Amino acid sequence: MAAEQMCSQSTRTPDIVLLGTEWPERALLRAQLIEEGYNVVAMDAWPIPEEYRRPSMKPRVMVVDLTGLPEPREISSRASCRTGIPCSGR
Numbered sequence: 001m002a003a004e005q006m007c008s009q010s011t012r013t014p015d016i017v018l019l020g021t022e023w024p025e026r027a028l029l030r031a032q033l034i035e036e037g038y039n040v041v042a043m044d045a046w047p048i049p050e051e052y053r054r055p056s057m058k059p060r061v062m063v064v065d066l067t068g069l070p071e072p073r074e075i076s077s078r079a080s081c082r083t084g085i086p087c088s089g090r
Helices: 023-035 072-083
Strands: 016-019 040-043 061-064 087-089
Touching (some): 016 023
Parallel strands (some): 016 040, 016 061, 061 087
């Protein structure tokens, strides 16, 4: 599924953008975060859509699972710099 199809259609600024190629892990983490009250947008591909890089829609944090992503070192080093969003990855 394309990243654009996985993004929430909500106009509310997400608290967290969750990036990971493995849907079971991504879905479980997203469900847990939503249950804890966070607005979460999950996607399976880099780069994140332009919509979430606009100042009015930037999430508070981005969580990245580098497993299965092409060029994980590049994504890891560029995630925060390119988006301006604090990033946590594994």
